[in-house]
Amino acid sequence: MSTFQALYITENDDKTFTQNIVERKIEDLPAGEVLIKVQYSSLNYKDALSSTGNRGVTRNYPHTPGIDAAGVVEESQSADFQKGDKVLVTGFDLGMNTSGGFGQYISVPAKWVIKLPRGLKAKESMIFGTAGLTAALCIDKLLQNGLTPEKGKVIVTGATGGVGTMAVMILAKLGFHVVGVTGKPEGKEFLLKIGAKEVVSREEVDDKSGRPLLKGIYAGCVDTVGGNMLATILKSMQYNGVVAICGLVNSPELPTSVFPFILRGVSMFGIDSSECDIEWRKKLWKNLAKNWKPTDILSITKTVTLKGLPKEIKKILKGGQIGRVIVRL
Structure with missing residues (x-):
């Protein structure tokens, strides 16, 4: 695919911001060592702020939010990852000033990427996020x-x-x-x-x-x-x-x-999760895939598509979200 769908936040002349689902070109993504086809993302408060023009989160618009993403490696310039690897990315600059998980593809540095640990599915990893x-x-x-x-x-x-x-x-x-x-x-x-x-x-x-x-x-x-x-x-x-x-x-x-x-x-x-040590991350993701994983994790989840995101963004900004909202890309 040369194009993909993404939630795109644009700034209007009157300094308001608009949320639209648009077709984007993969070639317009930032240069990164790993191209990932996103299967799932999740909605966080920081995503809602980015989606409504908060400059403390995102400096430049237009922009695609989404600080979490899980999917499959499409292309890799890093020896650590191969096409078809199941991976996840959380934090760092993803979804803040780098096009994020509310798009069907992301392009990121290899040091941001973690292989999905055994025992954890892509959707489950985004319930955690x-x-x-x-x-x-x-x-x-x-x-x-x-x-x-x-x-x-x-x-x-x-x-x-x-x-x-x-x-x-x-x-x-x-x-x-x-x-x-x-x-x-x-x-x-x-x-x-x-x-x-x-x-x-x-x-x-x-x-x-x-x-x-x-x-x-x-x-x-x-x-x-x-x-x-x-x-x-x-x-x-x-x-x-x-x-x-x-x-x-x-x-x-x-x-x-x-x-x-x-x-x-x-x-x-x-505690800061966005820039924490990658080895600490790997250790904790293994814990979350095994003995720290709640047995009823799916029970706290609502799954939406990109079309359903604007409604959920309004809800989380008003303090009305309970549990986790997962985005199926």
């Missing part, structure tokens, strides 16, 4: 720093979102007592179904008392929202508790003190 990889990075960091199921409860904020959902499912698979936080009325049933033992409202983790410490409840935390919710959880950690942070949907500000860290020995780790 960047969200699942980010959750896995958070959990792996917590495990490396001593968190075990015997230590106590693990709280997950933004638990019905992409990263939160995957964190709840993986932690439950590993035997942890998971507490999910959600502000959605329909979120409680969903979270209990996917493995959470308890569900609390946002208000229950939004302390405004001004106290430097609260009762120590949690041994671990995966935080996707930041702001005062993260500050409240830090004050609610047990001695030697561990916290992995990966989002700021609530706020980038952190109104806290040093007391949780110096009086309870709490540790907090920042």
